[in-house]
Amino acid sequence: MKQLSARKKADVAEIQAMLANPVDLGTVVIDDFHRLSEKTKRDIADLMKTLADEAADHSKLVVLGITNAGQSLISFGRDLANRIEVIPFETNPEHKVEELIDKGEAALNIELNVRNDIISDSQGSFYIAQMLAYNTCLRAEIYEADEMRRLTEESYHAVKAQVMEQLARSFHDRAVAFARGTKLRREGRAPYLHLLHWLSQSKSWSINTLRETDRHPAQRGSVHQVVTKGFLADLIDSSDEIQQVLHFDPASHLLVVQDPQFIFYIRNLSWHQFAEEVGFISIEFPSRxxxxxxxxxxxxxxxxxxxxxxxxxxxxxxxxxxxxxxxxxxxxxxxxxxxxxxxxxxxxxxxxxxxxxxxxxxxxxxxxxxxxxxxxxxxxxxxxxxxxxxxxxxxxxxxxxxxxxxxxxxxxxxxxxxxxxxxxxxxxxxxxxxxxxxxxx
The missing domain is CATH 3.40.50.10140 (Toll/interleukin-1 receptor homology (TIR) domain)
Structure with missing residues (x-):
């Protein structure tokens, strides 16, 4: 089995060479499919259709990508829908996150007083749950298992504030750069900031940018302009830092978070304070x-x-x-x-x-x-x-x-x-x- 990633230039070149001469491929896994060019995505869709039609047993393609990557693939070849299998990786149910916390508590012989808050705020992410539990232990000065079972007495607000402070070191500047857009318009309706805010409210880590304007008519014109005129795509493409946390698919108009830490960070921002820091006069618009x-x-x-x-x-x-x-x-x-x-x-x-x-x-x-x-x-x-x-x-x-x-x-x-x-x-x-x-x- 060969594993290739769209994040690596050498792998992208190998993917393109494979598409030009698709003979006895074996099993090929292409990760970060969503980062490939539109032409390469289309060529992959064509190859998958051909392999499915020929019932080829010598070649198998597996593509991995962010939310709705499968739908994006099908958009390049509608008749692929009945020829390929799309396997969504959903967020973990709460009982699985609870099971994770149980195992951690058992290993350290402790009981986290904020376990319910951690389970709720992690929203199905094992990584976020571990991060919150880890910081709870640090605040309680628990570094190893103890013979006597111990109940922590930490404030969840303080735990979350500590995590947010850590995440801000990685994500604050990126969030500000995205919210300001290609050029800060202080008196404008802050379309990029609102896109980020709507994204923070999404349970699926993704939004259809144009569909969101139907729910937020006060931002319809400004958001529609930055999406349809390519400004949003240009902003993300111009910054490696932003690309690490956000992806935009112009074909489906989907804006997607790629990092669980970043989604936790923007979900817990003080948005009025953030908007003021970004430089907007106001984000409240009493008039349509x-x-x-x-x-x-x-x-x-x-x-x-x-x-x-x-x-x-x-x-x-x-x-x-x-x-x-x-x-x-x-x-x-x-x-x-x-x-x-x-x-x-x-x-x-x-x-x-x-x-x-x-x-x-x-x-x-x-x-x-x-x-x-x-x-x-x-x-x-x-x-x-x-x-x-x-x-x-x-x-x-x-x-x-x-x-x-x-x-x-x-x-x-x-x-x-x-x-x-x-x-x-x-x-x-x-x-x-x-x-x-x-x-x-």
């Missing part, structure tokens, strides 16, 4: 959206540029085209009204000549009209109209957008102001109703 865009179709180019730029900063922005699949077949007025009334923390009005004449902009403006008083409406006045055309705008501060000037420079300037506004709101600060933000001409 940070901004809702209101504009006439003639000025869609400005609205779309704002949407793209704000989304890049990991903010949630309501933009009609991006939500068409949700609006479809819904009562449009019932769908839109709450967004402009309260579900968006702030409303951005792109005010051009056509704005007062459109049916939907009239409807939207009625919904958010009262929000001018609380500084929650941000008008962007295009150079093609005068302030007098919009009475409410004349009474509050507003931003200018000159269609004849460089659009990129203006976009950067406007987005910079909007980010400051969002950061102020996120940190709990409130503006006066007549806020004024000058924009360079």
């Amino acid at each position: 959206y940070d901004f809702a865009l209101s504009f006439a179709g003639e000025d869609r180019d400005v609205a779309e540029a704002l949407f793209a730029a704000l989304s890049e900063h990991e903010l949630e922005v309501f933009y009609d085209i991006n939500e068409q699949h949700r609006i479809l077949a819904a009562d449009v007025e019932e769908y839109l009204a709450p967004i402009y009334q309260s579900e968006a923390q702030m409303v951005i009005c792109v005010l051009g000549p056509a704005y007062p004449r459109k049916v939907w902009t009239k409807f939207e403006s009625v919904q958010f009209k009262e929000r001018f008083r609380s500084g929650e409406v941000i008008p962007i006045l295009l150079s093609t109209v005068q302030v007098g055309a919009f009475d409410e705008v004349g009474r509050v501060g507003h931003l200018r957008w000159d269609r004849g000037a460089d659009q990129k420079d203006q976009l950067d300037a406007v987005v910079g102001v909007l980010l400051e506004k969002c950061a102020q709101r996120r940190s709990g600060g409130r503006d006066e109703a007549r806020w004024v933000v000058p924009l360079p001409e």
Whole structure:
């Protein structure tokens, strides 16, 4: 039997050579299958199908991988489902962990007062149970078996804190690096941090990143962007340290923990304290959206540029085209009204000549009209109209957008102001109703 690992370059080269000339392989075990390239995975799936069809008794392939590795393999060849056997290695049941503790207590002639906490917190991991029991013994100064049976009197909180301190040496910096993402957006919705938090709540050590957004709509846009645009995969691929604890499969959108110590560490983090340490202003989002865009179709180019730029900063922005699949077949007025009334923390009005004449902009403006008083409406006045055309705008501060000037420079300037506004709101600060933000001409 030959054992190969996708973690070793020499073994990967041997796997590829084997695939190129699959003759009388014998039994080959490929570990860490999930770390192979998509092409190599597909070639392995093709070879397994061929071996199964030929009922080859001279060659057998066994692949080992993280959670759902078997499903990932089948995704490369749907007809493999009835040709191969997938053997899941589940977490150990509590009675098996209890049996492990019993044997340790018998060997040392002790009784752990925190055994029930250890069994519960280990969540089926022998390694975690042993780690917690070991530290309980260290705190009780038990280093070897004693003739007299001894009952420990340790605080489980203290035991867990000691374990967390040890784990932090290995995992703190990696967790922070992942939570910050490719670039820290302090005012953003912290998509990487939320992915890590959702992962910590998973009993299976894995999450479907896109499916999670259905359960957490406040992070839908920011998480969807980092997943579908490849930012999440790039972040993990760029760091050997992160790769040791996390794996992401772009084909299935699965994010998986690879180390039992790391899952214990993130499950027991103080998440508010961690978020503050990472550098986020806040991870509490009372509104579904940070901004809702209101504009006439003639000025869609400005609205779309704002949407793209704000989304890049990991903010949630309501933009009609991006939500068409949700609006479809819904009562449009019932769908839109709450967004402009309260579900968006702030409303951005792109005010051009056509704005007062459109049916939907009239409807939207009625919904958010009262929000001018609380500084929650941000008008962007295009150079093609005068302030007098919009009475409410004349009474509050507003931003200018000159269609004849460089659009990129203006976009950067406007987005910079909007980010400051969002950061102020996120940190709990409130503006006066007549806020004024000058924009360079």
